[in-house]
Amino acid sequence: MKRWPAWLRDHWFLGMIGIVLLVLLLTVSAQIFLWASIPYRGYGASYAMIDIPEGTAAARAIEILEEHGVIQRSPLALVYLRLTGRTHGLKAGEYSFTRPMTPGEVFDKMISGDVYYHRVTIPEGVRSDEVFAQFVRAGFGTEEDYRLLFRDTSPIADLDAEATDLEGYLFPDTYSLQKGTTPKAIVAMMVARFREVFQTSWVARVTERGLTVREATTLASMVEWETAQADENGLVASVFYNRLRLGMRLQCDPTVIYALAMRNAFDGNIRKEDLKIDSRYNTYRYSGLPPGPIGNPGAAALQAAVAPADTSFLYFVSMNTGRHFFSKTLSEHNRAVWEYQVRPFKLRKASRSVSGVRGN
Numbered sequence: 057m058k059r060w061p062a063w064l065r066d067h068w069f070l071g072m073i074g075i076v077l078l079v080l081l082l083t084v085s086a087q088i089f090l091w092a093s094i095p096y097r098g099y100g101a102s103y104a105m106i107d108i109p110e111g112t113a114a115a116r117a118i119e120i121l122e123e124h125g126v127i128q129r130s131p132l133a134l135v136y137l138r139l140t141g142r143t144h145g146l147k148a149g150e151y152s153f154t155r156p157m158t159p160g161e162v163f164d165k166m167i168s169g170d171v172y173y174h175r176v177t178i179p180e181g182v183r184s185d186e187v188f189a190q191f192v193r194a195g196f197g198t199e200e201d202y203r204l205l206f207r208d209t210s211p212i213a214d215l216d217a218e219a220t221d222l223e224g225y226l227f228p229d230t231y232s233l234q235k236g237t238t239p240k241a242i243v244a245m246m247v248a249r250f251r252e253v254f255q256t257s258w259v260a261r262v263t264e265r266g267l268t269v270r271e272a273t274t275l276a277s278m279v280e281w282e283t284a285q286a287d288e289n290g291l292v293a294s295v296f297y298n299r300l301r302l303g304m305r306l307q308c309d310p311t312v313i314y315a316l317a318m319r320n321a322f323d324g325n326i327r328k329e330d331l332k333i334d335s336r337y338n339t340y341r342y343s344g345l346p347p348g349p350i351g352n353p354g355a356a357a358l359q360a361a362v363a364p365a366d367t368s369f370l371y372f373v374s375m376n377t378g379r380h381f382f383s384k385t386l387s388e389h390n391r392a393v394w395e396y397q398v399r400p401f402k403l404r405k406a407s408r409s410v411s412g413v414r415g416n
Contacts, residue, residue, distance in 0.1 A: 091132050095156035098125025103154040105172065107235065110148040117146050117166070127159045136160075142167055150235040173232035178246075180228040180354030181280035183317065187226050187246075187352060197239035205239055211247040215259070216270040224273040224349025225250045253355050258362045265297070274345050276353035276361035281310035282372075283380060286356050290365035291382055295372055297364050304370065306339040314350035373397060 104124045108117050118133045127133060137143045142163060149171035153162070176194045178187050188202035209219040216225075227249035233242065254269065262272040275296055282292045299306055309326055315335035316322035331338070337346040353361075369382040371389035375396045383389035 089136075091128070091130055092136050092160045093158050094128075095158050095161075096126075096128045097153075097156035098128065099153075100125075103152055105150065105152050107150045108146065108148045108166070112146075112148060114143045114146055121162060124153075126153050126157070127162055133159060137163065147171075171234055173234060175230055175232050177230040178226070178228040178352070180357065181277065181351045182228065183314070183351050184221070184223050184226055187228075191239070191242055194233075195235075196233060196237060196242060201239040202243070205243045211244065212250075215251070215254075216268070216273075218268075218270055219348070221348075222247065224270075224277055224352055226352045227253060228352050228354050254358060258358075261362050270348065271345055272361045273353065273358070274347075274349045276357040277349040277351045278306070278308050278310060278346075279360050280351060280353040280357040281313075282308065285379055288380060289356050289360035290363070291367060291369060292372065292380070293360040293364035294367040295369050295382070298368065298370055300344065302370075303343065305341075305343050306345070308339045311337045311339045311346050311350055314346070376400065 104126055106120055106124045106126065108120060112120070114137055115134055118127070118137075121127045122129045122133075134143075136159065137146075140163075145167040146163065147166055147169040149166075149169065151166060151170070152172040157165075174194055174196075176190055176196070178190060184206055188199060188206070191197060191202070192199055206221050206223075209216070209222065212219055212222065212225050219225075222243070226243070226246040229246075229249055231242065231245060254273075258272075259269055262269060265272075267275070275293065278296065279289050279292045283289060296306055296308075312330055312333060313322055313326055315333050315337035316326075316330060318335070318337070331340040334341065336342055337350065339346060367382070368384045371383040371386070371392075372380040373383075373389065373392050373396055375381050381392040381396060383392055
């Protein structure tokens with residue numbers, strides 16, 4: 057029987073080993089990429105929120121993903137990352153998953169840093185303590201954190217050298233925040249938005265009107281509270297300007313509410329005796345603008361304070377429809393008060409009395 061030469065037998069053996077290894081490699085690679093291409097969702101809720109802390113190694117990040125049912129448990133996960141050269145590419149942060157995703161999509165999301173943003177909406181006009189309470193409830197810092205930052209006026213010192221706090225300069229908006237955003241960064245963001253809205257040209261315009269930025273912001277905060285109708289902002293601002301020019305007291309109810317709130321004495325109602333409270337914020341008792349803003353005005357109110365409507369109005373009264381009636385004279389105003397406030401009240405009272413009699 058013919059024997060194969062030794063060198064040929066050795067090469068054949070090595071060749072067979074090479075073929076087996078190649079088949080194994082191709083098989084494993086196929087399994088890896090098949091696993092990486094199949095969408096998976098192992099969490100029962102409508103979404104999964106996971107947090108990858110700073111400095112988390114790839115192996116631990118994979119464990120977190122598996123524990124939360126974002127990817128299927130498999131020893132192939134780390135191998136896949138190594139084969140694709142992305143072991144060190146996973147970014148820390150908070151991630152939200154709402155649909156079945158392939159491991160490849162999951163890793164791409166984390167490599168791109170597509171983190172979850174918490175949206176906090178601050179309504180226009182609210183006081184700073186209410187602003188800060190919103191962020192605290194959303195998990196961003198403590199009341200003490202914001203209390204200290206509130207007293208630091210350095211971010212607006214060039215605009216308002218008289219400021220003792222940041223009331224009026226925390227611009228109301230919807231803020232998208234990553235988990236871990238600090239209170240200092242949030243306050244800086246809000247002040248930056250105020251500065252963006254209150255343009256340099258506006259500073260010159262209010263100066264021409266004889267007001268400082270602080271006074272214009274204060275007036276805007278009053279406008280914000282007096283009407284919810286954007287088309288009335290300029291009219292309300294014109295009433296305040298006209299009264300200031302004539303030396304009339306502004307008689308703005310929201311300033312009294314602010315004075316009461318500062319003393320923790322506001323219960324949601326304003327009474328006749330409240331109009332006598334001894335506070336510089338009480339514009340029924342003291343002439344001129346109050347010492348500072350009574351809330352944080354939005355863009356429309358700020359613009360109205362910078363460029364009010366050109367009117368001769370000195371009074372306005374609620375028509376109980378969400379809108380106001382504006383008057384030039386006291387007699388005209390008194391008639392409007394009777395028509396929209398006193399008369400409807402008397403009619404309602406009479407109607408209740410009749411209903412009470414019938415009920416008996």
